[in-house]
Ligand SMILES: Nc1ncnc2c1ncn2[C@@H]1O[C@H](COP(=O)(O)OP(=O)(O)OP(=O)(O)O)[C@@H](O)[C@H]1O
């Protein structure tokens with residue numbers, strides 16, 4: 001198991017947003033986290049990525065306890081994420097947004113940057129190489145010099161994934177990567193996620209689009225009011241009575 005979440009709880013004053021949640025993700029798998037609005041899905045991502053400390057519980061990556069690490073330390077361990085609302089610099093070019101993503105990983109400091117040391121140059125070359133690789137991978141090579149504000153919504157979603165890929169993550173957390181997209185665009189993002197899986201990246205995805213998730217996920221965790229109510233392969237979860245009741249308003253998932 002690459003990542004284990006054990007008895008994770010997050011309380012915000014009176015509200016228990018995540019309540020005693022445990023799950024595991026195998027290397028190279030796609031795990032989907034689903035559940036109604038306010039179920040605690042994004043909070044789980046905030047806990048894993050170190051943005052929020054849990055009230056209790058543990059997060060283990062390859063059996064190493066990463067529960068209390070800062071976001072940049074979690075990123076260095078190989079966990080990258082995207083946000084539910086896209087957080088891009090829209091007055092900068094596609095290229096610049098990706099280069100900023102690389103900064104997370106770089107080790108060159110202030111003085112080596114000022115004096116243009118060998119380390120700095122090597123770092124710059126590596127960054128350029130990585131930008132080109134990621135641009136190709138996300139299919140945005142033609143938009144390298146475009147301002148983000150001129151991109152379509154779907155292209156912006158690709159770019160957000162690209163920024164996360166700049167740090168060579170082992171695990172990528174995608175928070176509703178197709179939110180607000182039409183079906184055709186959803187399909188192209190789904191294809192990109194499959195492509196990531198093929199390269200060996202482990203994916204944890206929060207999504208509301210059931211058909212997409214049924215098709216894409218190896219495993220599904222269902223949250224409801226902060227609690228895990230189901231966990232299993234798609235065909236099992238889609239037949240689970242508690243899931244149908246809580247999430248699908250009694251309608252069977254087709
Ligand atoms: N920083 C915070 N402070 C206080 N309450 C919070 C905070 N973050 C989330 N919450 C609350 O925790 C609960 C879970 O929120 P969360 O954003 O994790 O839900 P979600 O499952 O991602 O929902 P959605 O599908 O709408 O994105 C909600 O009631 C929310 O208002």
Ligand SMILES: [Mg+2]
Pocket residue numbers: 041042043084
């Ligand atoms: Mg959310």
